[in-house]
Amino acid sequence: MVQNIIVSPSPHIRKHHSTQSVMLDVIIGLVPAMTAAVIFFRLRAVLVVGACVISCVIFERLCNLVRKRPSSIGDLSAVVTGIILASSLPPSMPVWACIIGSGFAIIIGKMVFGGLGSNIFNPAMAGRCFLTACFGTMMTTWTVPATIDPNMPKIGEVRTASVPAALTQATPLALSKEAIKSRPAFRRGLAFGGAGGQGTKAATVNSIFNYMFVGEVGGCLGETSALALIIGGIYLLIKGTIGYIIPAAVLVSAFICASIGWLIDPQYYIAPWVHLAGGGLLIGAFFIATDPVSAPLTKKGMWIFGAGVGAMTMLIRIVGEYPEGVMFAVLLMNSLTPLIDRLTKLTPTGGMANA
Amino acid sequence: MLSQHIGAICKPVVNKKDRVTAGQLIGIADGFVSAPVHSPVNGTVKDITLCSHPVLGRAEAIIIESGEDNQPRRPCADKFGNSFDAGRFLPEQIFDAVRRAGIVGMGGAGFPTSVKIRANPSSPIHTVIINGCECEPFITCDYRIMLEWTNQIIAGALLIGRALDCKDIFIGIEDNKPKAVDAFRQAVKDMPAAAGIEVVAVKTKYPQGGERHLIKSILNKDVPAGGIPPMIGVLVNNVATAAAIAEAVIFDSPLTYRPVTVSGSGIKKVGNFYVPVGMAAGELIELAGGLTDDAVKIILGGPMMGFAVADLSTPITKTSGAITILTEKETGGSRMRGKETPCIRCGRCVEVCPVNLIPTVIAHAVRHNLLEAAEQYYMSACTECGCCSYICPADIELAGFIKTGKILVARQKKLMPK
Numbered sequence: 162m163v164q165n166i167i168v169s170p171s172p173h174i175r176k177h178h179s180t181q182s183v184m185l186d187v188i189i190g191l192v193p194a195m196t197a198a199v200i201f202f203r204l205r206a207v208l209v210v211g212a213c214v215i216s217c218v219i220f221e222r223l224c225n226l227v228r229k230r231p232s233s234i235g236d237l238s239a240v241v242t243g244i245i246l247a248s249s250l251p252p253s254m255p256v257w258a259c260i261i262g263s264g265f266a267i268i269i270g271k272m273v274f275g276g277l278g279s280n281i282f283n284p285a286m287a288g289r290c291f292l293t294a295c296f297g298t299m300m301t302t303w304t305v306p307a308t309i310d311p312n313m314p315k316i317g318e319v320r321t322a323s324v325p326a327a328l329t330q331a332t333p334l335a336l337s338k339e340a341i342k343s344r345p346a347f348r349r350g351l352a353f354g355g356a357g358g359q360g361t362k363a364a365t366v367n368s369i370f371n372y373m374f375v376g377e378v379g380g381c382l383g384e385t386s387a388l389a390l391i392i393g394g395i396y397l398l399i400k401g402t403i404g405y406i407i408p409a410a411v412l413v414s415a416f417i418c419a420s421i422g423w424l425i426d427p428q429y430y431i432a433p434w435v436h437l438a439g440g441g442l443l444i445g446a447f448f449i450a451t452d453p454v455s456a457p458l459t460k461k462g463m464w465i466f467g468a469g470v471g472a473m474t475m476l477i478r479i480v481g482e483y484p485e486g487v488m489f490a491v492l493l494m495n496s497l498t499p500l501i502d503r504l505t506k507l508t509p510t511g512g513m514a515n516a
Numbered sequence: 517m518l519s520q521h522i523g524a525i526c527k528p529v530v531n532k533k534d535r536v537t538a539g540q541l542i543g544i545a546d547g548f549v550s551a552p553v554h555s556p557v558n559g560t561v562k563d564i565t566l567c568s569h570p571v572l573g574r575a576e577a578i579i580i581e582s583g584e585d586n587q588p589r590r591p592c593a594d595k596f597g598n599s600f601d602a603g604r605f606l607p608e609q610i611f612d613a614v615r616r617a618g619i620v621g622m623g624g625a626g627f628p629t630s631v632k633i634r635a636n637p638s639s640p641i642h643t644v645i646i647n648g649c650e651c652e653p654f655i656t657c658d659y660r661i662m663l664e665w666t667n668q669i670i671a672g673a674l675l676i677g678r679a680l681d682c683k684d685i686f687i688g689i690e691d692n693k694p695k696a697v698d699a700f701r702q703a704v705k706d707m708p709a710a711a712g713i714e715v716v717a718v719k720t721k722y723p724q725g726g727e728r729h730l731i732k733s734i735l736n737k738d739v740p741a742g743g744i745p746p747m748i749g750v751l752v753n754n755v756a757t758a759a760a761i762a763e764a765v766i767f768d769s770p771l772t773y774r775p776v777t778v779s780g781s782g783i784k785k786v787g788n789f790y791v792p793v794g795m796a797a798g799e800l801i802e803l804a805g806g807l808t809d810d811a812v813k814i815i816l817g818g819p820m821m822g823f824a825v826a827d828l829s830t831p832i833t834k835t836s837g838a839i840t841i842l843t844e845k846e847t848g849g850s851r852m853r854g855k856e857t858p859c860i861r862c863g864r865c866v867e868v869c870p871v872n873l874i875p876t877v878i879a880h881a882v883r884h885n886l887l888e889a890a891e892q893y894y895m896s897a898c899t900e901c902g903c904c905s906y907i908c909p910a911d912i913e914l915a916g917f918i919k920t921g922k923i924l925v926a927r928q929k930k931l932m933p934k
Contacts, residue, residue: 167813170916172820172902173840173847174653178909180857236857278858278910404863453862458874463863509897510872511728511738 180277184237186402190393191244191448197376197386201306202252206382209250212259214243220264224272238277242266245285248383248444249488250292252304258296265291282495283455286488293488303332303379332380333366333373334440337431338484340366366431366439373438380440387438394447403451406460410467411446411474412437418475430479441487442474449487455495462498462505469494520793520833521620522627523549528578534561538589539770542578545615551628551834552618556772556792559583568827570816570836577831580794589773591790592763596667598707602674607635610679610765617764618834619771623658623725623754624651624817626835629761632751633679641680642749645734646673646758648689648696649718649725652818655838657775658755660788662689662696665759666703670710672758675765677712680751685713687755688730692720722820723901727752729870741871741897756837771834778804780819782811782841791832797839798828813847815840820902857910865904865914871897875904875914882921887928890921898922 198206221239225232246266250259266288274280293300340363372378376386384390397403419433436442441449450456450470457466470490477486526543530536536555543553559582567577615630635641646669650658662669669687677685689697700715718724718733728739731750739745745752753761760771772793779786784805791800797816801807807814815822816836832839865875873894881890895918904914 167847168824168826169813170905170913170919171815171817171822171824171900172906172915173813173815173822173824173842174819174906175847175911176907176909179911180860180909183860183862183909238860276858278860404867453860456861458861458863458866458876460866506893507866507872507874509741509894510732510870511740511743 180236180238183402184241186397186400187241187448188237188244190397190400190402191241191248191383193389193392194248194383194386194444195244197389198248198252198382201376201385202304202382205252205304208256209252209254209259209382210244210247212256213247213250213263214240216260216263217243217246217267220267221272224268224276228272230276233276236277239267242271242284242288244383245283245444245448246288248448249285249289249381249441251300251302251380252382253302254292254299258292258299261295262288262292264288278454280454281498282492283449283452286449286491286495289488290492301335303335306377306379306385332440332484333369333378333431333435334380334478334484336366337363337435337439337478340429340431341479343429363427363429363431367435370432370435370438373435384441384444387443390443390447394443397447397451403447404460404463406463407451407456407467407470408446410464411442411450411471414468414471415442415446415475416471418472418479422475422479436475436478440478440485442471445470445474445487445491449491450494455491455498457498457501457505459502459505459507462501465501465505466494466498469497520553520626520835521551522625523547523551523631525576526550526553528564528576530561530564530578532561532563535559535583536561536580538586539772541770542580545618545628549628549631551620551630552616552770553578554618554770554772555580556589556794557582557586559586568825568830570823570825570830570833589790589792591665591773592767592769593661593665593668593759595767596665596671596762598667598703599709600667600671600674600707601709602671602678603709605675605678605765607679607681610675610761613765613768614679614761616768617760617770619757619760619764620834621754622756622760622771622774622834622837623647624821624835624837626833629753629757632746632753633676633761635680636746639746640749641682641746641751643684643686643735643751644673644676644680644682645727645730645750645752646676646685646687647725647727647730647752647754648687648693648700649730650690650818651723651725651837652820652822653722654779654840655777655818656779657777657788657837659693659696660777661759661775662693662755663699665755666699667707668762669755669758670700670703670707670713671766672753672760672762673713674709675761676751676753676758682751683712686734687713687715688718688734689715690720690724691717723870723899723903726870726899726901728899741894774832774834774836776800776832776836777838778841779838780811780815780841781843781846782808782813783839784808793834794831796829796831797825800832800839801828801841807841808843810843810845811841812844813842815842819846820906821900856912859910859912862909864907864909868903868907870901870903871899873898875918876912878921879904879912879914879917882917882924885924887921887925890918891925895921895925 217239266284270284270287271280374387416433419436422430473490474486524547530542540555545552559580562579562581566574569575619629620626697717704710704713878890878893878895898918902915
């Protein structure tokens with residue numbers, strides 16, 4: 162009789178990959194963006210990313226212990242959540258706030274639902290949403306990239322209350338928002354201060370497209386460099402870690418929606434390609450909306466989901482009150498995912514014989 | 517083995533200690549959808565008892581101790597020349613010969629061939645496809661016979677066409693076997709009666725050998741899920757089955773031998789063997805040089821759909837095209853440790869499913885015993901190809917859950933005993 166023979170259901174061969182290797186790929190895909198963040202924001206970037214990643218992993222382990230479950234930190238999903246959360250925070254975010262955000266992301270955003278695979282919302286976006294609601298000012302204070310201002314403090318000296326004006330800068334999208342709000346039609350209702358000339362801000366934003374592409378602008382840590390995000394996104398697409406559908410749907414629908422505003426009034430609305438390079442749209446398209454857990458399963462569902470994220474982002478950016486809308490767009494579409502899945506249920510090839 | 521096919525189990529017609537000769541009928545078909553069993557060797561009936569079965573677990577079998585005076589049976593392919601003409605056989609004659617010979621689908625499904633090739637006026641067959649695509653990776657027995665038994669397979673194809681009065685015959689071969697494609701194109705050219713046969717090279721991909729996928733590739737037609745190809749007027753037969761049909765009709769010899777691929781890194785000598793049906797897997801493994809030290813899994817069939825066995829007395833059946841012996845490395849490490857992680861809804865299983873199902877949802881429903889929900893997601897349409905389990909990064913036994921679910925549903929509907 163033979164020894165040590167294993168009997169299990171077919172198939173008996175497997176592709177050599179795992180949830181861990183998928184997550185590792187995402188982390189590798191985020192390396193260019195992280196590198197850009199360190200180049201532009203120096204030690205602030207290291208602090209914020211480090212705080213988020215370490216606290217995410219610790220919170221996940223604590224939840225495992227409380228639930229008396231085996232450790233799940235090995236799947237690296239907490240690391241991904243930490244990096245994405247950090248990427249979506251301003252560089253001046255204090256470390257304690259990063260820890261609070263990470264705690265919310267992991268505990269409320271993921272573990273209370275049952276851990277990886279069961280969460281309804283993207284955990285990183287849930288954490289960021291919580292921080293936006295709690296610390297609005299901190300979340301909208303932007304530091305100038307270190308490459309522009311050599312005097313930028315290397316360690317966390319920036320405090321929200323007394324930030325020297327020279328060290329902060331409005332993000333391109335905030336400028337865009339001001340431009341939109343200064344539009345005559347808009348001003349009538351809002352009694353917005355300041356005479357004309359605000360419209361030139363749209364032109365200003367358009368003119369700094371090159372800087373936005375490279376990432377030398379104010380903004381969230383990992384979001385500023387369009388180039389780095391595109392490199393990371395292409396890596397994930399080539400590796401097959403993410404499908405092309407969600408990024409394509411997000412970007413195309415955002416481009417179309419941005420074009421509508423731009424065609425109506427290019428003086429006040431910034432160009433669609435500037436919209437794509439600005440804010441969190443690229444990181445959203447490649448790294449956040451593609452989070453498989455909170456996105457639909459079917460191809461058709463993915464198109465609907467992605468298009469919804471793109472359109473909703475633009476709706477918030479152009480019509481809404483906030484300058485940036487990726488976070489809300491993703492969370493909103495996350496909540497619609499079960500519905501989309503249900504509506505896009507597949508039917509077997511050839512139809513059912515006995516149906 | 518008295519159950520080597522889909523349908524009613526055979527009734528034994530020999531008793532313990534009876535002497536049997538090669539080709540003697542030992543189990544008669546009990547019902548229309550059934551196929552008789554013959555002894556492959558001269559010998560003595562040792563016992564009629566339950567025995568390890570690759571698919572059913574345990575099933576009734578007639579155990580024959582092989583006598584001294586056995587000559588190995590030789591393939592009869594060299595007796596087939598270019599001048600074959602199926603016209604001299606009547607459809608009824610062909611049906612009878614195939615039924616008598618106990619031929620079943622040798623690609624793996626094991627549906628009695630006689631039932632398939634009996635003309636049914638209410639659903640006429642307009643196209644016959646001979647399936648020359650290997651069922652699974654690792655298996656090469658179909659390739660081997662396509663090269664060596666070319667004329668015999670074509671003769672079988674013509675006989676099927678004759679039995680069903682069907683002129684459109686295709687032979688589908690995967691495009692990684694250009695030699696087989698050339699051999700068939702040449703043979704068809706040389707054989708006047710085979711003028712109507714078209715040899716088609718199809719893309720090499722698993723599960724191309726599944727009949728609905730082959731039909732899609734060749735005719736671009738879909739077979740409804742839960743339905744069978746004759747519903748759209750198509751019949752698919754494996755090359756080995758076609759060869760067996762030719763042998764049965766022309767030489768009236770029963771199906772008692774078949775080609776089997778022995779492969780995988782866990783075996784010392786990889787090869788194709790022409791073996792008696794009923795031979796114990798262990799015996800064949802010995803013939804192939806035995807297991808290597810790092811062999812961890814013995815599979816009757818291929819790596820994707822075969823059945824892992826622990827009992828080496830499990831016999832080769834009419835449907836076993838292969839024995840695959842895998843090492844730990846080949847089985848992909850992690851599944852050995854049984855480390856399933858949660859589904860991250862990545863959708864890879866949905867992407868690879870050849871019949872457009874959502875395996876993860878079905879498997880999840882089965883896990884929680886929600887069979888109705890699983891049915892609503894068309895669990896019954898699953899062809900059990902195993903692609904979903906193969907691709908799953910979380911190492912979930914998706915195909916395993918779905919197969920379990922199908923069995924549970926069948927039990928609920930009392931189609932299957934417990």
